[in-house]
Amino acid sequence: MRGGKMSGQGNIIYINGPVVKADHMEDFMVREMVMVGDKKLIGEVISLEEDIGTVQVYEETSGLKMNEKIIGTGKPLSLKLGPGIIGNIFDGIERPLSEIYNSGFKFIPEGIGLISIDEKKLWHVDILVKKDDILKQDDVFAKVQETSIVTHKIMVPPGIEGKVVSVVESGDYNICDTLAVLEDSAGRRHELKMYQEWPVRTPRPVSRRMPIEKLLVTGQRVIDVFFPIAKGGTAAIPGGFGTGKTITQHQLAKWSDADIIVYVGCGERGNEMTEVLEDFPKLKDPRTGNPLMDRTVLIANTSNMPVAAREASIYTGITIAEYFRDMGYSVAIMADSTSRWAEALREIAGRLEEMPAEEGYPAYLASRLAAFYERAGYVENLNGTEGSVTIIGAVSPAGGDFSEPVTQSTKRIVGAFLALDKELAHARHFPSINWISSYSGYVSMLEEWFKEHVAPDILELRAKMMKILQEENKLMDIVKLVGEDVLPDEQRIILEIAKIIKAGYLQQNAYHAQDAYAPLVRQYKMLKVIDKLYERASSCIKKGIPISKVKDETLFSDIIMMKYNVSDDKPKVFENLNSKIDSYYDSLESMYKEGDTDESQIPKIR
Structure with missing residues (x-):
């Protein structure tokens, strides 16, 4: 819906893999989420030229026919953010894989729709406000104990503020129940539920960015002391096949002292994601002794899944990370790997017949990478709390060639560069981080932290x-x-x-x-x-x-x-x-x- 009116309908006139074109699209918006064809496949409008619109589809398009309809939703591709995210396993557009499997499907079926976190499950909600209280955007008005480790803080969505005119009592509710109603200065009323929706390509607002001055403790000696990563910082782990990128990221996900871990398997092999899915539920958090999955979100978008959803998976992960950052948590997001994401960009750009740049990648590769890594940071949130998002991205250069475009573009952006070495890996030296090729720009920033928390020398x-x-x-x-x-x-x-x-x-x-x-x-x-x-x-x-x-x-x-x-x-x-x-x-x-x-x-x- 847009302004109380349904979007128009387009007719499909061109199909090329995940790229679909349709006419009569003049009422649609760029980046609008749409339903494509009779199966209502999920897609996104990526360009409009007069009445011709181009849509990238996040599902398999086999069986799609000419002249089938494209129906608009009036909103961009968005995530449903609320209790039920932690400990869950999603695909690239936040569809729960375990729920799909329990429904009897071995693979994600086309046209299943944009299902998300469980809308029927009851959560015990502790209400923190009362009638006539004044709430601002991002203020916490309720709490849910989502797991043994994570307290999920229910916040007022950004852009909404006003006086509480009604509120429920503490008790058991599902995420669709209205917990409170706010009335703003213009007299409009806003229902506050347990969840909020947020477009994945739009960074969530913050009050201000703060200096980076705290270490992300990983328990890995070569990283913590020699090439440290800061909370709110960025790091890249480039390496050829077999050099240990995935196991290094697994170690960081297991042992780092972040409050929340978001692990994005972007275009990786299915057996690697299977290892994550099998190992993580068995692991204990070294700080609390509770299962590691109680603070972990997994996004699995393997190499055999639709290429457009791979491109979206990175944004899904960073949006979830920003959401928990807004609660005051320290979040670390592992992206494995940004090279597979860049390959998805290249494939889609080729189908769109865009002018290729170096090695066939689109000319906007560097700016897209920068926009992703820029969403990291140590910030003061709108509600006054402090939180951080640390991005650690693996890079898989073909043949281990660090001069290729993805590695070079990433190297210009990140604060820590942990270069994995093929010769060290072959010598069974792990982590195979080369101490000559690697660097960290956070050493001087963390000097006072090291002196205070470890030792002056x-x-x-x-x-x-x-x-x-x-x-x-x-x-x-x-x-x-x-x-x-x-x-x-x-x-x-x-x-x-x-x-x-x-x-x-x-x-x-x-x-x-x-x-x-x-x-x-x-x-x-x-x-x-x-x-x-x-x-x-x-x-x-x-x-x-x-x-x-x-x-x-x-x-x-x-x-x-x-x-x-x-x-x-x-x-x-x-x-x-x-x-x-x-x-x-x-x-x-x-x-x-x-x-x-x-x-x-x-x-x-x-």
Whole structure:
């Protein structure tokens, strides 16, 4: 409906996959949601030229015929936002897959309509306002305990404010029941229900954007300390096939300290989404001990689903994220992968006969990517609360070529770039984040946060370790040519410490009970142990002690393996390692100082 009148009807005159053209479309609007054909397939008007309209259809168009009707709805493609989102699994346009499966369908049938969150389920609602209260847009007027972790705050929709003229009592209601009625200054009355609708391509309004200054704690050492992601920030995880993009995003979804996780499987293989659907319900939230699905929303749009719905799935995910941000939550959205989304843009642009740009992508690829990532941020909401949306997008460049358009356009936009390396992946080093190619622009922004919540010197330690890794990278060019033995001991010890940093710190086992998640305090203590080893070993080298004596295989191995030995019943692992380091090198220095090089006097490490 638009202004109390039905939109006109168009007649289909052209069908090309998900792209349909119709005449008599002069009464329609661009971005209006429409019902296409006798099956009432869901579509969206993307262009109008005189009375000819072009529609992209979000469902399979096989069987669609010429001269079938297109019926307008008078509103843009919108989501129904309310209780029932958390823990659910949706397709790219918010249709619940579990409900479709329980209805007896193995695949999503055409013409099922825009079903959404359950309209019949009763929720216990706690009403927070009374008659004659004044409410502004985004004010919370009721609460629902949606899951054991998430309290769903029922808000006044943006653009509506006024005085409460009637309100129900706390009790059990479904999402379509009217909970309160507002009267605005013009005398118009607005019914407030448990849900609100919002167009997916329009960012939800905020009061103001705030500085980014809090770390998104992930428990992954290479990310938290070396290439941190900030709450409200953006990050890209590019990598070729088999480099671990999906498992890295799974780890972030499982362990990050965001209040809500929105995981968008955009054009990925069905077996990868199956792994998510099977694993997540079994996982426990490390902070609360409750099931991880109690704070997770899954959007599954696999590679065999209609390509136009893939293009919409990214907007569905970010709109849901903004909705929970408005409640004051910290939300992290994982988009896996934006390359598949860009391929959907390319396919649709080709069918629309638009002029292709680099590698066939549309000329507006960069602006569309920027518009998506710009919806991240740490903000003050209209209701006075603070919330954040953090976007972490995987990129799948063909052949691992980072010079292709999607990767390059993304790299210009995001604040953290976690480049996955094929050689590291082949060497079974995971996460395969290349410490030379990656960067994070949030290190300086988070300096005060690190000093306050971890340790004053943690970023100095980070810089020191990065310098060792960069020096090792230069030395490896020489080693590959002439071998390690020609290097002086001062440089050989750098190679040995770099091995410990890589194998003992940056490499992390997602399937090991102790190593899958590393608290920040543990990450800092591990760095301190490695730093102590480096300082003591370097000091011995400078005193003329040969590296064959400085490098004790057992000691170095114990430090590499410390990540597996830390647990609640072994609280003194780091203290014991520091004692071993001091004991060994004190004895070594003392022995060489006295001129006694009897190897039997060197302490044995156990």
